[in-house]
Amino acid sequence: MLTSAPPVAPSTADEDEWLWGWDPTPGIVSVWAEPDGTAMIWRREPSTNALLRESARFKPWLLLDQLEDLAHLGQRLVRAHATQQPAPMQVTYRELDGPGALRFLVSAEHANTLSTAVLTGATRRLGHRVGHLRELGPEAVLVLPPEEQYLVSTGRTYFRDLTFDQLVRLQFDLETTGLDAERERMFMVAVRLPSGATQVLEAANESDAAEAQLIKQLVDTIHSADPDVIENHNLHGFDLPFLDTRARKLGVSLSLGRIHFNGLKQRAARRGAPSATDAKRRVRFVAPGRELIDTLDAVRRYDFSTRELPGHGLKAVARHLGLAGPNRELIRGDQIYETYKRDPDRVRRYATADVDEVAGLARMLGGAAFALARMAPRRYERLADAGAATGVIDPLLVRAYLRAGMALPAHADGDGTTHSGAALHLFATGVAQRVVKADVASLYPSLMRAFRIGPARDHLGALLALVDRLVETRLAAKANARAAPVGSAERYTHEAMSAAMKLVVNSAYGYLAAGGGLTRFADVHAANDVTRRGRETLDFMCRELATRGVTLLEADTDGVYFTVPESWTEINERRVVTEVAALLPPLVQLEFEGRYAAMLSHQPKNYALLGYDGILVLRGVAFRSSRAEPYGETFLRAAIACALRNDVVGVRAAYLNTVQALQARALPTLAVSSRVRLTKSPSRYLETRHVRREFAYEAMLASGRTSWRVGERVRVYRTKHRGGVVTEFDDEAVVSEQTDARDYDVPYYIRLLRTSFAERLVTAFTPSDFATVFADTQQLPLFVSALDDIRTVLSSPMQAKIASR
DNA sequence: TCATACCGGGG
């Protein structure tokens, strides 16, 4: 059980245990525990990869804020003694040290003994029936799922001494006649076996019996492959709920786990499918003995820090990450079944590509959750979809406190103090040459460490200790990754560890700042202390840089863009960053992040950067919008690239060329079309059409499209009097040149070019020069020479406009 | 027009 360690001055060894647990049992790949105190553990022997199944006993436990509710047990309530074997119906307790509210650690042989005893006492005390422990509130009781009780009390974690590639993983992907499991059915399942071989299971016909047979085949395939992990993209949002519904309707037993249950188990989850019994609740399915991993979760977590993915769909992500083959079969979702009837091989290739890409994706992005599962006392599949703050840090803290024999604070509401945010300064707008970006890596956790800012109620100092250890572990993992051969499992493991550490470290501040009593140790004062020091640090950096002769452009939270004098070389640029870095506290590391040939500073968080390699990067909503017409974006990129090189003639040429291309109708209709989503059904639109006409629907009707799906994305464009539609295939618009009428409204699109797109260069010139550069096309001859004198400008008219978030 | 509610994904 939970052995006691000295509650003060934790040693390095204690902190290791807080981070990693303490039981060395290797190779755990799944855990299933029951309220009766039995736990089933599946392990892979790291040296042989053989699967072992072990059963164990544990004592279910929970934490209470008082013992009053258990007084009615009389003799059955006993103080815990390490040596004494408790009797079956006994409840043992131990009072923990420290000031925390949740201070009584209570346990029994069966969880039901515990909960019944507490509920009986609470019912008597409160004078009304208390039917469930959660009714007592988190300030009065802490009870974890059985697996987590087991992992916390034993100090075990998943995957010790195992690499990701030692996991036995299977991927499957359903192909169905539609999205609604109530009305549609499955007709195909692509399976990728742990060996990497793929197979396609198919229903023989459209009958119930054939679909039932397909489900049985899938279940058999999974059982004979016996994977530790089952993966798919949106597994919990689509495949499992669909499968569950179909199996119920068809009366087929859906037993996907290693313990036979009739059907899948469920757990509450924020991101899951609506529960069949209560539509307000969301659930995820559980198959005991296996871990059900949704690559969509890994994608979200990845994109959360990188923000580079075009979308989170499997095809888009696989393409972006280089996992998609060159001849990847693509079929629009609503055409899959139709295609299957005509050309089944095409759908087989499509579905097989899906499972292959999922396997690649899971390996590429799943390592972070794998690494977390080696630390935190939760199931792998829980850590794969958990938020870092409550999902990872809180379980680590709970385990640390119990290990130290310390009482845990209960969740507490804030005192009404509002949370203050980061600093954002726009110092100058327009075009700057020789731009440098300097930033502080992981500013907030660094400030927490440097100034020892932790939650006031964390008397054990566990959060700061964890952040310290996580940062150290991350640095070691990064070094190990660099030392390992490229592409090796070892390198991959270290990189995944580093990514996982970064995730948790960066959420430590979020944990502190979480409002509404969401996290156990939330502390708005500490969080404000962090952001205040963050603002001070940013302001200090800006001042110190400015006194060293640079011109500040924009500063946001933890980084600053500035431009340097013409005479400076990269050596000077780096020196000024190093000098300022030396003035900051040791753990707050200002880094030279990059240098650019030029920058167009438009609005806060909206700018363009031209690299010395000639690559132009646009940031911010002003420059990137999914609705923007492609011709405008093309123009904007060309014009900005010229402006950043001070090629004013080029800017003018880009403008004129676009105008002329429009006038000559040289641009395909696709180039002037805008992406919209149809959210009203045809009948719903027709109801309101006489009151208010909406362009997108009018364009559909004008193109003879009288039926569409709600949610369908189309590209629409304007003609002289009405509108037209270019249909879209997935994310890539496909239009046939022969059918392209190019009947778009030329004056409208010329106007749009000027008022919407050219406008985004307004800060690059003085007002009169701007008017000249984008003057009416007829006046061209007048202005050719006038352009020679025009230079881009950088201005700071507003006295360093300061905004606060 | 501005605030707020909702979505992201899957066939």
Next chain:
DNA sequence: GTGTACGGTATGA
């Protein structure tokens, strides 16, 4: 018995 993203878009006052 969950977990508080965030930026874009849809909808309603």
